Amino acid sequence: MLETTAPIVVIGAGQAGLAAASKLRDLGHAGPLTLVGDEPEPPYQRPPLSKAYLLGEMARERLFLRPSAFYAERDLTLLTGRNATEIRRDERQVMLSDGSALPYQHLLLATGARPRLLPGPDLQGVLVMRSLADADRLAEAVRPGLRLLVIGGGYIGLEAAATAVKLGLQVTLVEAAPRILGRVAAVETSDYFRELHRAHGVDLREGVGLAHLTEAAGRVTGAVLTDGSHLPADLVVVGIGVLPNIELAQAAGLTCDNGISVDAYCRSSDPAIFAAGDCASFPWRNQRIRLESVGNAIDQAEVAATNMLGESCEYQAKPWFWSDQFDVKLQIAGLCGRHDRVVTRAGAGAGRSHWYFHGDRLEAVDAMNDPRVFMVAKRVLEGDRPVDAAFIADPANDLRALLAS
Structure with a gap:
């Protein structure tokens, strides 16, 4: 069990970094806790940037994930506009671009990704x-x-x-x-x-x-x-994709494979260093994946925080995503990479959904303007419940029956 007063440093002040820092305080960590971000702003939401914010429908202040008073109230040191330049693993120190050094007992890398x-x-x-x-x-x-x-x-x-x-x-x-x-x-x-x-x-x-x-x-x-x-x-x-920010980890000698490689407990090849969010690749269903989503960033960061305090909690990824385009909200549950068959289901009004199967196993669902279908599909996938494709295809069937099986 990590001492609750040991210093912890989080590199990356995005969704994952803030989620981890908040979780650490929720779990009773009382030691020095520093959140380092390379952007001048405090942690903010990224999804609205290309939509509501750009359209002028969301004020700048509403982007920020927490009010400024939050950081002082949680005794969380937020350092913005600074880069982590080096991890000195033997000394357990992180060097910053301003020349300062941050000691750590455990370190979380939540460095995110950058556009190609x-x-x-x-x-x-x-x-x-x-x-x-x-x-x-x-x-x-x-x-x-x-x-x-x-x-x-x-x-x-x-x-x-x-x-x-x-x-x-x-x-x-x-x-x-x-x-x-x-x-x-x-x-x-x-x-x-x-x-x-x-x-x-x-x-x-x-x-x-x-x-x-x-x-x-x-x-x-x-x-x-x-x-x-x-x-x-x-x-x-x-808009040709993103690259995980792994240079800091690579320079420190950490194992990287399409991201900073972590195990099921979000721990890197150095047991004192964890990683979460867009920068981390992790084991999932006999493969190694990296997810770029708000949900994954938060959930994985909270598991990492829990394990930094000495627990042994496995990260059970539940992939889900969304995209807003014109008057359509696309909601996605699961990953479609292994599918060999797609079943289309007509929904209410203009809604529809595509159900991805690999053999008899449901792998993912795309729901367009059909939030009820998305919620059912998400629960079905999380429970790994059996699904009959013919039942799905008939819009007269009530999908809630899938949750009772």
């Missing part, structure tokens, strides 16, 4: 969407009528396109793969969102990638695509 960038020089007008600063830059740049090119047809790119249309921009989205959402969803879900975006005026092009951007005086003017076509553009948003 395009190769080549930085150009004005080429933007990404990850941080509050990114959202502010985009908000300053957008004006009705401007031509926006979105590169990438995953959820990041699709959400950016949907918001830009609402702001009055002319939007083109290009995806190099044969279809949008190709890595994360079935053909049926890709078809649904392709139709949705085109119905709202997005020029959506699949199977064609970016050859290179064009520029004048250091500012982007357009793009040449791999099919030889040229697209003029006033702005470009790059």
Whole structure:
């Protein structure tokens, strides 16, 4: 059992970092607790940045996860605008960019992820969407009528396109793969969102990638695509995925594999160092995965915090995600990677859902504007309950019966 007065340091002041720090205090840790963030702001929500915040529907203050008084009330030292530059494992110290050193008994790495960038020089007008600063830059740049090119047809790119249309921009989205959402969803879900975006005026092009951007005086003017076509553009948003921030861990000699490798207890290859959130890869159903979601960040961080105090609590991941595009709320339960069959169920009104099966086992569900189906599906997956595909396909059947079996 860790002494409740031992110093703990958390690197990364996002959802995972704050969740861990809060949980440590809830569990009775009374020692020095320091939360280090490289951004100037206190911990804030990222999901609204590309939607409500960019649309002007959410004030900046509402983004922050806790009021400023929270940190003093919980005796939590919050250091913003500082990078962790080195982990000295033998000395159990973290060195910061301001030259200071933080001693630790246990250390949590919640360093998150960063956007993948395009190769080549930085150009004005080429933007990404990850941080509050990114959202502010985009908000300053957008004006009705401007031509926006979105590169990438995953959820990041699709959400950016949907918001830009609402702001009055002319939007083109290009995806190099044969279809949008190709890595994360079935053909049926890709078809649904392709139709949705085109119905709202997005020029959506699949199977064609970016050859290179064009520029004048250091500012982007357009793009040449791999099919030889040229697209003029006033702005470009790059949404081609993220990379886990593992450099600090790698430099310290920690094992990394698509993230900082942790065991079922969120512990890294150094038993004094834990990791959680977007930066951590962990064992799940005989494979190693890394999840990028608010739910995972919070749940995994709380398990890590519990184990830092000497418990042996396994992290049982329950993958779920959401995406808001135009008037559609997509809610996802589970992971669809192993599916070999998809069953579509019509829902109430415009709602519908896609159920992913691998053999007879339910793997995941995509629910579009169907929150009741999502909640049932989430519970079914968490309980690993048997599911009859024919029962799912008939909209006359009450899905709540699945919870009684």
